[in-house]
Amino acid sequence: MSQRVIDFHCDVLYKMLYTGEVDLAQHESRDITLPKLIEGNVGLQVLALFVEPSLVTGPPRFSQLVRMIDVYHEHMLNHPEIRALKWREELADAVNQQDRINTILSLEGVDALEGDLVYLRTLFHLGVRFIGLTWNHSNWAVDGTLEPRQAGFTETGKQLIKECERLGMTLDVSHLNEAAFWELLELSDRPLIASHSNAKAIFDHPRNLSDEQIKAIIARDGRIGITYVPYFVADKEEVTIDDLVKHIDHIVNLGGNKHVMLGSDFDGIDKKIQGLEHAGQHPALLEVLEKRYGQAFVQDIAHGNAYRFLSQNLPSRAE
Ligand SMILES: [Zn+2]
Numbered sequence: 001m002s003q004r005v006i007d008f009h010c011d012v013l014y015k016m017l018y019t020g021e022v023d024l025a026q027h028e029s030r031d032i033t034l035p036k037l038i039e040g041n042v043g044l045q046v047l048a049l050f051v052e053p054s055l056v057t058g059p060p061r062f063s064q065l066v067r068m069i070d071v072y073h074e075h076m077l078n079h080p081e082i083r084a085l086k087w088r089e090e091l092a093d094a095v096n097q098q099d100r101i102n103t104i105l106s107l108e109g110v111d112a113l114e115g116d117l118v119y120l121r122t123l124f125h126l127g128v129r130f131i132g133l134t135w136n137h138s139n140w141a142v143d144g145t146l147e148p149r150q151a152g153f154t155e156t157g158k159q160l161i162k163e164c165e166r167l168g169m170t171l172d173v174s175h176l177n178e179a180a181f182w183e184l185l186e187l188s189d190r191p192l193i194a195s196h197s198n199a200k201a202i203f204d205h206p207r208n209l210s211d212e213q214i215k216a217i218i219a220r221d222g223r224i225g226i227t228y229v230p231y232f233v234a235d236k237e238e239v240t241i242d243d244l245v246k247h248i249d250h251i252v253n254l255g256g257n258k259h260v261m262l263g264s265d266f267d268g269i270d271k272k273i274q275g276l277e278h279a280g281q282h283p284a285l286l287e288v289l290e291k292r293y294g295q296a297f298v299q300d301i302a303h304g305n306a307y308r309f310l311s312q313n314l315p316s317r318a319e
Pocket residue numbers: 108174175196268
């Protein structure tokens with residue numbers, strides 16, 4: 001049996017909402033389905049809420065987040081195998097109960113919060129525990145990786161950081177521009193995650209992390225989710241698992257063997273790494289890593305590193 005997997009990023013809720021194909025048990029057009037999660041031995045899947053920033057028609061953006069959370073409740077949590085995980089106290093079962101798949105909500109880009117901390121708190125109460133500050137563009141809080149201006153945090157953006165700290169929501173720096181990343185380290189002393197980013201030294205892409213960023217995340221005891229997005233891995237027609245392993249090697253060489261985890265981006269990508277094409281195929285990556293690093297590291301990258309982070313940083317129900 002392959003190691004239990006914790007995957008820190010996917011866009012399945014986005015896909016379910018906007019395609020209307022909401023049957024978790026079926027839909028072969030999706031990377032994440034119930035049979036594929038079981039096949040991949042996924043014990044915890046983080047589910048991103050993402051509203052296309054260019055969407056200017058249709059219902060207001062916050063209500064689109066609510067619709068995505070409605071899909072989560074009506075079409076995921078209705079399956080007895082799927083459980084919502086919100087509190088530190090619930091974590092112990094996450095890797096132990098083989099017949100359960102735990103899920104945690106994250107937000108990818110704060111655009112839809114419209115600068116309103118009541119919206120932020122409402123998402124917290126609905127179970128959102130990770131906050132990606134930007135997608136690729138600018139928003140009311142800060143600029144994303146592809147925004148030419150590369151600006152830092154607005155005053156309201158700084159208030160958002162403080163409120164996330166107070167509530168116990170972890171900030172996610174994937175998609176954040178590098179200047180703002182360094183500003184964030186000044187504004188907050190909490191551990192950060194990069195839920196789905198690779199190493200810029202291996203492949204120079206704006207979505208990847210520089211060595212200095214990787215070292216800073218490690219120094220904070222944060223986590224980096226290795227992502228299966230082929231265009232962040234290598235500039236090739238067919239990207240392979242071996243190409244992805246180079247990014248893992250690099251982060252490990254920077255001292256990140258206890259800080260690297262998985263952040264697939266399944267259902268957020270149209271091209272795939274060969275043999276790593278849906279949630280049922282995580283074990284293919286783990287097999288390659290086991291030969292290279294041995295079982296203890298495979299356990300760490302599959303779930304151990306993410307699990308330890310969650311056990312220290314998920315909010316406690318008692319607090
Ligand atoms: Zn993303």
